[in-house]
Amino acid sequence: MxxxxxxxxxxxxxxxxxxxxxxxxxxxxxxxxxxxxxxxxxxxSLAPMLEHATPAVVSISVIGTQKVPQQNVPDAFKFFFGNKGKNQGQPQQRPFRGLGSGVIIDSDEGYVVTNNHVIENADKIMITLKDGRQLEAKKLGSDAKSDIALLQIDSDNLSEIKLADSDNLRVGDFTVAIGSPFGLGQTVTSGIVSALGRSNLNIEHYEDFIQTDAAINSGNSGGALVNLRGELIGINTAILGPSGGNVGIGFAIPSNMMHNLVTQIIEFGEVHRGILGVSGRSVNSEIAKAMELETNQGGFIEQVMPDSAADEAGIKAGDVIIAVNGKAIKSFFELRAKIGSIGANKKVKLTVIRDGDDKIFTVKLKQDQSADIAAASIHAMLDGTQLENDTKKQAIIIEKVAEGSPAQMAGFRAGDIITGVNRSRIKDIAQLRDYLKGKSGVLALNIIRDNHAQYIMIR
Structure with a gap:
């Protein structure tokens, strides 16, 4: 009263x-x-908190080129295009400019987190601080499947934002979104946590989003979602809106997920994603009834891969995983996203329902061999390839080769198997990276193509 x-x-x-x-x-x-x-x-008033938080949120502008597919020109009209007609149908390079936001998470090292889609294909990345300073940023690494990228700037007197434990969030907690929508400059909006663990939205490959009704618009991507203490709880990533504008449904990557991925990028230059080695589906009322479960949430395990991390830990088909490191999960998609952000060789505790009893298993995650590899960081002539280790053949498979990429120009094709360099046997990507590190001049890659051995020369 x-x-x-x-x-x-x-x-x-x-x-x-x-x-x-x-x-x-x-x-x-x-x-x-x-x-x-x-x-x-x-x-x-939120002003005192924002006075501390907003200097750590930056505006990002990028300049780059992207491949744009061209329409094929009928043979009857190729005469009018001269030699250009021969190249019709091939992707063409087009310049582009983009805007976004970012968050300084380490002022000493100058680390700035943003979304991968903000800086993808960028040739030049410029950071504008709240005080007006403009700095060129260097890309340290990114993960397209989770839409996270890490940049670095070099300057004194930077402000950083403190990270919160996003696992402690509750629906109804207040949120504040900070970013630069539509290129207007830094803008602050407020709302609440509308939902947690949002997944299966087909926005990203790994989804475990915080949903908020704080207004998020174009240009907010990569910006900060903070709590009332000014601590980072998420990286604003996407909105759900038919016209591309805010309708009160925005999504952010949880700070814990971001931190796990960024830590790997800092250490390896790329994400060494952990994998459990299971397939399954989300528990629903039908599965709960059929399996006589007392829960309608969690990840139901349909299959455990032989010799996988789950297999070695004792996980079995029919188990229901309900928590990761003591934190409850709602679906198989959430389980996949949480495991996918944890690095390879890390240990996790999984809470499992088996035969009506709760059991805890400690699992040492293995590395996801199907993860995208930053091939360009291994050698410039491999740019445009997707590399995967083949443990059975003890070699490297080139899964994809992008049209018009340096790798395609060098002669690589999808399906090629790399077995060595300069007559030295190479068994996996790590060996290839170590061998090529610091090497200059012409290199001969041993390739098996259509069951025939050959060499591709790169320099």
């Missing part, structure tokens, strides 16, 4: 002040009379 009385007094005072300002022709003096305190209490 006391709180209700205070709120009523506050409402009456503010209403009276606003009414008097409406009657006055000059509104400035009337607004100046608005109370700063009510019953001895300071009027609530």
């Amino acid at each position: 006391k709180n209700s009385s205070k709120l009523s007094k506050l409402s009456i005072v503010i209403s009276a002040a606003l009414f008097s300002s409406t009657l006055a022709l000059t509104s400035a003096p009337a607004l100046a009379n608005l109370p700063t305190q009510v019953d001895g209490h300071v009027m609530p």
